[in-house]
Amino acid sequence: TxxxxxxxxxxxxxxxxxxxxxxxxxxxxxxxxxxxxxxxxxxxxxxxxxxxxxxxxxxxxxxxxxxxxxxxxxxxxxxxxxxxxxxxxxxxxxxxxxxxxxxxxxxxxxxxxxxxxxxxxxxxxxxxxxxxxLEIGRHTSGFDAPVCLNASGANAHLLAYRNGRYRVLGETMDTGVGNAIDKFTRHVGWSHPGGPKVEAAAEDGDYVDLPYVVKGMDFSFSGIMSAAKQRYDDGVPVEDVCYSLQENVFGMLTEVSERALSLTGSDELVLGGGVGQNARLREMLAEMCAQRGARFHAPEPRFLRxxxxxxxxxxxxxxxxxxxxxxxxxxxxxxxxxxxxxxxxxxxxxx
Ligand code: ATP
Incomplete structure (x- = not known):
C-alpha cells in the first residue's frame, strides 16, 4: 500500500x-x-x-x-x-x-x-x-496498547485505547501546552515558536516559585503563564522563569502521565506533538517510566511536530x-x- x-x-x-x-x-x-x-x-x-x-x-x-x-x-x-x-x-x-x-x-x-x-x-x-x-508513536515503537501523551501546540491530553476508541483520560482545562509557552515568549518579545527558546534559556536558570495546577486527571496552564509573565515584569531573570516554567509544566504532564499508566495498567508510554521535541520533558517522562518499570518511546522529531x-x-x-x-x-x-x-x-x- x-x-x-x-x-x-x-x-x-x-x-x-x-x-x-x-x-x-x-x-x-x-x-x-x-x-x-x-x-x-x-x-x-x-x-x-x-x-x-x-x-x-x-x-x-x-x-x-x-x-x-x-x-x-x-x-x-x-x-x-x-x-x-x-x-x-x-x-x-x-x-x-x-x-x-x-x-x-x-x-x-x-x-x-x-x-x-x-x-x-x-x-x-x-x-x-x-x-x-498517537498512532505514529505506536507505529515507530511497535508498542501494542500504549498510553499516549500528546504535548502539542494547541492541545495537551492523555489518550488510551478502550472499547473501540481512544479515550481522553486527562486534558488541559484551558490552552494547549505549546501555545501557553508561546504566549509567555511573545510577552518577553521572542519570535514564534517560543518552545525551543525557552528550552535553551532554561539551561542557565534556577528555580523560582510558580503555580503547579493538576486537578485529578486534568491540568491548567493559564495561571502559571500569568505568573510567569508577572515574575518577568518584576525583574526575575528570564532564564530563571524559563527553567521554572519547564519544571512545573512538564512536571504536571509527567504526574498525569504516571496516573494514566497506573489507571490503565499499561506499561507503555508514547509521546506525541511538537513540545515532545523538548529534551527536559523527555527526560522526566523516561525517568518516571524507568521508576515504574514501563517502557517509554518518543518518535524522532520529524514525526513529533x-x-x-x-x-x-x-x-x-x-x-x-x-x-x-x-x-x-x-x-x-x-x-x-x-x-x-x-x-x-x-x-x-x-x-
Ligand atoms: P496541534 O498538533 O495541537 O495542532 P500545533 O499544530 O500547534 O499543535 P505542533 O507541531 O504539535 O503544532 O507543536 C508546535 C509547538 O511545539 C509550538 O508551540 C512550539 O513552541 C512547541 N515546541 C517546539 N519545539 C519545542 C521545544 N524544544 N520545547 C518546547 N516546545 C517546543
Whole structure:
C-alpha cells in the first residue's frame, strides 16, 4: 500500500508518501512563519493555499520516482486507464487531516485532498490529527496498547485505547501546552515558536516559585503563564522563569502521565506533538517510566511536530481497514476530538 498524506491543521503545510511494504516515509514540509506575534489563522490559510500544491507535487514526484506502475494490486480500471494513455495513480489513496485545527487551514487542505482523490481516482481517507500523533508513536515503537501523551501546540491530553476508541483520560482545562509557552515568549518579545527558546534559556536558570495546577486527571496552564509573565515584569531573570516554567509544566504532564499508566495498567508510554521535541520533558517522562518499570518511546522529531508522515501512516491503516470517506461526508471539523473516531484498523481481537 502507498498512501499520500496531507497535513495542514495550523502552521505546517506538509505532504508525505508512506510506502507500507518498504516501511518508508517521505515527508516534504513548508512551515508558516508569522512575521510578528503568534499564528494568524487567515495568514496561515494563505500559506496553505500557496504551499500545499508545491509539497504535494514534490511528494507525488517522489512516489513516481521510487515506483513504476500502479501502487499495489492494480484494480482492473487502473489498467484500462493506463491503456487509454493516462498514467496509473502513484498512490492507493489520499489521506488528509480533517481536524482538529484552524478552520481556514483545514478547508484549504480538505479541498486539495478531494480534488486529488478525484483526479487520481483513488479513495479519500479522513484522519484525526490527534489520533495520528498517537498512532505514529505506536507505529515507530511497535508498542501494542500504549498510553499516549500528546504535548502539542494547541492541545495537551492523555489518550488510551478502550472499547473501540481512544479515550481522553486527562486534558488541559484551558490552552494547549505549546501555545501557553508561546504566549509567555511573545510577552518577553521572542519570535514564534517560543518552545525551543525557552528550552535553551532554561539551561542557565534556577528555580523560582510558580503555580503547579493538576486537578485529578486534568491540568491548567493559564495561571502559571500569568505568573510567569508577572515574575518577568518584576525583574526575575528570564532564564530563571524559563527553567521554572519547564519544571512545573512538564512536571504536571509527567504526574498525569504516571496516573494514566497506573489507571490503565499499561506499561507503555508514547509521546506525541511538537513540545515532545523538548529534551527536559523527555527526560522526566523516561525517568518516571524507568521508576515504574514501563517502557517509554518518543518518535524522532520529524514525526513529533506537525507532519504529513503521521497522516499517511494512519491513512494506510484506515485504508487497509476499508475506512474511506465518501466525498459527501468529507467536510472538515475544527473541533474533531480523538474519541469521536471509531478505531477500525486494529485487529478485531484487540478491539
Ligand atoms: P496541534 O498538533 O495541537 O495542532 P500545533 O499544530 O500547534 O499543535 P505542533 O507541531 O504539535 O503544532 O507543536 C508546535 C509547538 O511545539 C509550538 O508551540 C512550539 O513552541 C512547541 N515546541 C517546539 N519545539 C519545542 C521545544 N524544544 N520545547 C518546547 N516546545 C517546543
Amino acid at each position: 502507498r498512501i499520500l498524506g496531507i497535513e495542514g491543521t495550523a502552521w505546517a503545510a506538509s505532504a508525505a508518501v508512506f510506502d507500507a511494504a518498504a516501511d518508508d516515509v517521505f515527508i516534504e514540509s513548508d512551515a508558516y512563519q508569522p512575521e510578528s506575534g503568534g499564528i494568524h489563522p487567515r495568514e496561515a490559510a494563505e500559506h496553505m493555499h500557496e504551499a500545499v500544491p508545491r509539497v504535494v507535487e514534490r511528494a507525488l514526484e517522489h512516489a513516481r520516482e521510487t515506483h513504476d506502475g500502479p501502487a499495489s494490486e492494480p484494480p482492473i480500471d487502473v489498467d484500462e486507464r493506463s491503456s487509454s494513455g493516462q498514467q496509473a495513480a502513484p498512490v492507493d489513496a489520499v489521506a488528509f487531516s480533517r481536524g482538529p485545527g484552524l478552520g481556514p487551514c483545514l478547508r484549504v487542505v480538505g479541498t486539495a485532498a478531494r480534488a486529488l482523490s478525484q483526479a487520481l481516482e483513488v479513495p479519500l481517507v479522513g484522519v484525526n490529527h490527534m489520533v495520528a500523533h 506537525d507532519n504529513a508522515g503521521m497522516i499517511a501512516v494512519l491513512g494506510a491503516k484506515m485504508y487497509e481497514a476499508g475506512d474511506t470517506l465518501a466525498l459527501a461526508d468529507s467536510r472538515v471539523d475544527p473541533d474533531f476530538r480523538p474519541d469521536q473516531v471509531p478505531v477500525t484498523w486494529r485487529a478485531r481481537s484487540e478491539r
